[in-house]
Every structure is written in C-alpha cells, then in structure tokens.
Amino acid sequence: MxxxxxxxxxxxxxxxxxxxxxxxxxxxxxxxxxxxxxxxxxxxxxxxxxxxxxxxxxxxxxxxxxxxxxxxxxxxxxxxxxxxxxxTKAKSTFLNYFAEKTKEKQEQDSSNNYGNWFSTLQHLKKIIPKNTIFDEVDEDFIKKVRHYFDNVARTKSDLPLSQNSKYSYFNKFKAALRSAFDEGYLSINYSSKIKSFEQAESQREYLTFDELQSLAKAECKYDVLKRAFLFSCLSGLRWSDINTLVWNEVRDEGEISKINYRQEKTEGVEYLYISAQARELLGERQDQTDRVFRGLKYGMTYNTEIIRWCNRAGVPKHITFHSARHTNAVLLLENGADIYTVSKRLGHREIRTTAIYAKIVDKKMKEAAEMIPTLQINL
Known part of the structure; x- marks a missing residue:
C-alpha cells in the first residue's frame, strides 16, 4: 500500500x-x-x-x-x-473521545454530572487542538490543561473559575484519561501522575424541619416532582438514583421497606431502609421494570418549579433538588443519628464527606452563641 x-x-x-x-x-x-x-x-x-x-x-x-x-x-x-x-485507538482524537463520554453522561440523565462534563468539554476545546490524538498525550499535555484551568479559564461572566469549578472540571478531564487507559487508548495511566485541585468547602443549602413541613403542605405544580423531592428529603437518595429507580429495586418485607440499588455516581451497591412515610410517597407497586417516579425529568421547567414551590411555602432559600439530600443528612444528625450511620445511608465513601454536615448541626456551637449574658443596650 x-x-x-x-x-x-x-x-x-x-x-x-x-x-x-x-x-x-x-x-x-x-x-x-x-x-x-x-x-x-x-x-x-x-x-x-x-x-x-x-x-x-x-x-x-x-x-x-x-x-x-x-x-x-x-x-x-x-x-x-x-x-x-x-x-487504532491511539490515533483517535482526544476531544472526540471526551465528547463521546459526555454524550454517555447525557444518556444516563445524571443532571449535574452531565452538565459538568459538558462544561468541561467546552473549556477543553479552547486549549486542546481538535486534531490532538492519544499518541500526543503525555505529562506535559496534562500539565498544560491543568495550567489552563488554574490560570486562564474564565466563566461566561468573564471571571476566573472558582476553586470548586477547577476541582470539578479537572477531575472530569482526569476521569476521561483514566477511562482511556482502561479501554486501551493510552498505555500509561496519566490520571494518577498529576495532582488535582483541592476542593473548597462549599455552603450546603438545606431545609429545617419546619421549612420542610411548609413545603409538604404547599402546592407544587407537578405531583411527581413533589413526591420525588420529599422522598429524597426522607431517604437521602440522589436525583440520579431517584430518577432511575425501578420497582424491582423496592423491597417490601412485611412492615419494613428498603431500596436495593446501585449508586450511579459511585457504582457501589447499596441497601437503604426507608421509613413508612417515605414508602407511601412511592405509591402503589407497578411492573418490576417500571420507573417508580414515572414522568420525572431534569430540566429548567422542574428547576424553576422548585423555586416557585418554595416561594408558595414561604421558604426564602435558593433550594435545588440536591438540597433535599442535604436536608436528609442534617435532619438525621439533629435527631440523634451518629455520623457513621448517616455516612452509610448517604453512600459516602469517606467519613470526612459526611463530617461537613456535622459542622452544620454542632449543638455546642449553638449553645455557645447564647452563653454571653444579655446586654442592656441604649442606641
């Protein structure tokens, strides 16, 4: 030839x-x-x-x-x-491979996860030539991408990326490298050879019990959204796992119910006991392969409705669906659950992830706020 x-x-x-x-x-x-x-x-x-x-x-x-x-x-x-x-795989272009992985995330309908992959792809297109093949990937290539996220990348508002955005985007890039190594596109696992960004501690918005009660009584335009959100508050399940939950994962054992499922984010198998009230929110059992929350979907329509629902309930907070998971963790800790149990229920791999919620409900800190005697103030 x-x-x-x-x-x-x-x-x-x-x-x-x-x-x-x-x-x-x-x-x-x-x-x-x-x-x-x-x-x-x-x-x-x-x-x-x-x-x-x-x-x-x-x-x-x-x-x-x-x-x-x-x-x-x-x-x-x-x-x-x-x-x-x-x-040959080594001659495949990196950006096409990353785009395929992004499409896979979209098909899995994992909401925030897909959004982060999509945003990462848009940034990578600015720093990586579209003809770059896997044979050209080396440590210098990865350091160049890291430098871009750390010093060059800007938001749509032309601001530097936040620490958590750097952390998230670069981790998606590393995840693609790790996947490429596992699938034979790379002969070296470069994802293990370069340090990621530190994750900044972020504020976790949650609902108090009274606020959750107000939401439960308030009108929500979409019944399936209301049931799914409240179920997340009572169970701690992520959006992605609730959205893909099917009836053969719901086990009714007498008066006790539990969810046997595989976490989409960590791919770990979990066995989660749920309360009787949480089980009621699931409704009547349907065919084994049917989705439990049929009609639930991620998008601007439902995200906007959560905000409107909070307004009707008089809850002055910026609440997203993921806030339901934070709410579950806080309510469990406030009502006496130990941090290890909460960590297991949330499916956290590391206890330090759960420890963030413990800071929110630190009773000693709350008591300290009232220790100083009341002043007589004239203004």
Whole structure:
C-alpha cells in the first residue's frame, strides 16, 4: 500500500490536506479499472498564494503538521499496526473521545454530572487542538490543561473559575484519561501522575424541619416532582438514583421497606431502609421494570418549579433538588443519628464527606452563641 500526502484545492482557493491510502486497483464487471483509495482528512488548510508573513507561517506550520502525520502513518503500516477499516485507538482524537463520554453522561440523565462534563468539554476545546490524538498525550499535555484551568479559564461572566469549578472540571478531564487507559487508548495511566485541585468547602443549602413541613403542605405544580423531592428529603437518595429507580429495586418485607440499588455516581451497591412515610410517597407497586417516579425529568421547567414551590411555602432559600439530600443528612444528625450511620445511608465513601454536615448541626456551637449574658443596650 502506498501512503502519501494529498492536496485538494477548495472553491474558496484554500488547499485542503489529507492522507491518501492507495491499495492498488482492480477491474470491475464492466471491464474498467478502479483505483482503490481512501483518505484521512487532516482538517488542515494552506493558502494557495500566501502573501503576508502570517499566511506564509501558517502554510509552513500546516505542511509540517501534515508531513509529521504522514510519517506516523507510514511507520504504523510498516509495524503492522495500521487497519484501514479500524483506525487504532491511539490515533483517535482526544476531544472526540471526551465528547463521546459526555454524550454517555447525557444518556444516563445524571443532571449535574452531565452538565459538568459538558462544561468541561467546552473549556477543553479552547486549549486542546481538535486534531490532538492519544499518541500526543503525555505529562506535559496534562500539565498544560491543568495550567489552563488554574490560570486562564474564565466563566461566561468573564471571571476566573472558582476553586470548586477547577476541582470539578479537572477531575472530569482526569476521569476521561483514566477511562482511556482502561479501554486501551493510552498505555500509561496519566490520571494518577498529576495532582488535582483541592476542593473548597462549599455552603450546603438545606431545609429545617419546619421549612420542610411548609413545603409538604404547599402546592407544587407537578405531583411527581413533589413526591420525588420529599422522598429524597426522607431517604437521602440522589436525583440520579431517584430518577432511575425501578420497582424491582423496592423491597417490601412485611412492615419494613428498603431500596436495593446501585449508586450511579459511585457504582457501589447499596441497601437503604426507608421509613413508612417515605414508602407511601412511592405509591402503589407497578411492573418490576417500571420507573417508580414515572414522568420525572431534569430540566429548567422542574428547576424553576422548585423555586416557585418554595416561594408558595414561604421558604426564602435558593433550594435545588440536591438540597433535599442535604436536608436528609442534617435532619438525621439533629435527631440523634451518629455520623457513621448517616455516612452509610448517604453512600459516602469517606467519613470526612459526611463530617461537613456535622459542622452544620454542632449543638455546642449553638449553645455557645447564647452563653454571653444579655446586654442592656441604649442606641
């Protein structure tokens, strides 16, 4: 097979570069010779008549890039690695791979998780050339991406990324590298070779029992949303696990009910006992494979309704669906549950994750606030 650089003039006058793979020729049924060719578009273009120094420089760099790819392809063929029908994984582009992983998250409908993957992809497109293949991924490449998130990346409001955004986006990038290693796109697990960002402690919005009671009495436009949110408050289940919950995961054992499920976020198998009231929110049992909260979906419509529902209930807080999970943790701790039990119920891998909630309900700190005698103040 002959591998060469092909140039094609476009209508706008530019020259498009691609790799041509020529596998000889054959005689068809009509007795005509047909040449067997395939092309790999490099998405690299040259000026047909460069005039300025910038255009000449672009032509030089584009041609060097194309010739480098040509050399790589020839070496692959000699080594027996080249497959016309299946480009080797190492030659897959990183951004296409990350986009596929992002699409997988969207299909799993994991709300915030998909949103973070999508945002990460938009940032990576700004720092990683679209033709970058896995063979070009090394420690310097990863350090360059880390530096971008730490010092260059901006929000839509043109502000530097928050510490937690850096933490989240870079971890998605590392997750893709780890997955690529597991699937054979990379021969080295680079995700373990570079330090991630520290996660900043964030404020966790939650509902007090009285506020939760007000919500339970207030009108919500969507019954399935109200039941799912209150169920999360009583059980601690994440949105993603509630959204995918099916009836064969709900076990009714006499007067006791529990949920046997696999956490979408951690993929760990969990066995969660739920209260009688939480079980009532699930409704009557349906077919084993039916979703429990049929019709529940993630989107602006339901997110907005949560805010309106809170307004009707007189709850002056910015509450999201995930706030229900925070509410469950706080209410359990306030009512005497030990931190280990709460950690197990929430499916946390590390107790320090749960310890954040313990700070919220620190009774000694609350008592200390009232220790100083009342002052007689004249203003």
């Amino acid at each position: 002959k591998i060469s650089l092909s140039k094609r003039t476009l209508k706008d006058g530019r020259i498009s570069l691609s790799i041509e793979y020529y596998r000889g020729s054959e005689i068809n049924k009509e007795g005509k010779r047909r040449h067997l060719k395939s092309f790999e578009n490099l998405e690299t273009y040259l000026f047909s008549n460069p005039k300025t120094p910038a255009e000449k420089k672009q032509n030089k760099e584009g041609l060097e890039f194309a010739e480098n790819i040509l050399s790589i392809r020839k070496a692959e063929y000699v080594q027996g690695k080249f497959d016309l029908k299946n480009t």
